[in-house]
Amino acid sequence: MHGLLARTLQCFLQDTYGLGTWAEIARRADLDSPDFEAMLDYEPATVERVLAAAVQRLDKPGEAILEDIGTYLISHHNNEGLRRLMRYGGLDFIDFLHSLEDLPGRARLAVADLDLPELELCDREGGGFDLICRAGSTHPRGLGHVLVGVLRAMADDYGALVILGHSGASAGRERIEITVVQTDFAAGRSFDLGGAPPSPVEGQ
């Protein structure tokens, strides 16, 4: 499994609960090294062990932790780069939803060996959407919950009023129900095409 996913879990736990908590979770998960590298590969079982240790240590359901990871990915200031990449998806939240099926392809453009689950957006009668997330055997379980967090944070980012929730999984397919109440409910955060952070200087 791609190190980016493992590294994301580590950064989330460190940035949200502190280095001490992370060290404890890493110990409980019996990791060889307490640091995941974003550009190396890991066994999915290793990452699942870390998540299980986090569930115990934080006394929080796994699904809630996964959803928090999704929110963290978009809204934490350490991840501004990723938020910007996601905003390339469209001008408003509906546009963004329509771009989600391209997401795995876009991710591969950035990191050629990053394999994300297939996504499919279906229109529901009455104006809502169903987002189907098809995880493969190489993916850790529960990515749909991460996606729920990502979608909630992106709705905030666009300033859209959205009702969404995970509505279960069957046969490796997770389903997320999305109802967009209003696309311009609040101001949202700005996205300026030319506003990419300058390239980091070597040694920083």
Next chain:
Amino acid sequence: MSLPPETMATLMPLHMAIGADGQVVSLGPTLAKVLGPGAGEGAAFTQLVEIYRPRAVATLPVLLSLAGRKLQLRLRGRAGLAMKGLAMPDGRGGAVLNLSFGIGVVEAVRRHALTSSDFAATDLAIDMLYLVEAKSAAMESSRTLNRRLQGAMQAAEQRAFTDPLTGLGNRRAMDQLLQRLIRGGERFAVLHLDLDHFKQVNDSRGHAAGDRVLQAVARTMLDLTRKNDLVARIGGDEFVILPLGLTDHERLSDLARQLIARIEEPVPIEDGACQVSASIGISLHDPDNPSPAGVAGLLAQADSALYAAKREGRSRHAFHRAEAA
């Protein structure tokens, strides 16, 4: 065929419609934004753009003769942006010149605060911007890993040059510095130090006591040398000191005597104290008259001086003398 202006503007936001007289009839909205207010309609097209490849274009007929060819051009005025262009006849004696930022798109977007609605939905410009940002993020990640690996490599190298028991350099550290000193053409001394009576300590008081003695001796040697001198443990109870810049016989003898005196001080261990002594052989590297066998020869000379000191009754030092070799 004549298209409504809105159609032209939406399909080609970076176009310029040129009339049969060579004057600009209309500009796409994004091109107008980049050129700035006031530029445009009524001006000759050559006042707005300078086409320089495949050749300089000064008139409409020349432009039309290049129809369908890739044009390289610059916007005139403050913008000064390099762009790519493609011109085709409009069917009424004029031409439509469509432009693209090419790979300059990142800079153009920054400079002119363009947004995604400034580009046609079919234009790959936005995808290119996405790719540029995604690549720099991925590259940064990769660089972070490289930096960490470099740090780990340096730490491993450090360990590879260190004797774990005493923290002194090891034989590899000594070899590397000797080679560097010889290459550098410097005059320097090699002190080869061997403990006396160490085997008895090890045999009668145990290895733990022996280790304590070795650590104490290492501390003594570090105390009596300077920070940049090399002190290395090259065998069980064998050490080499390279006191950089110190080649005077008298001062080398002083150092050797001090070392031996301090090493002879008893080392406290759990049930009492241990006492050892040391013998030292000293050889000198003279860049004008080097040992023919290089590093090995220099060490052999120090070694033979060490055995001379041992033969003379231990707890003393001896210099290697050329005639005695």
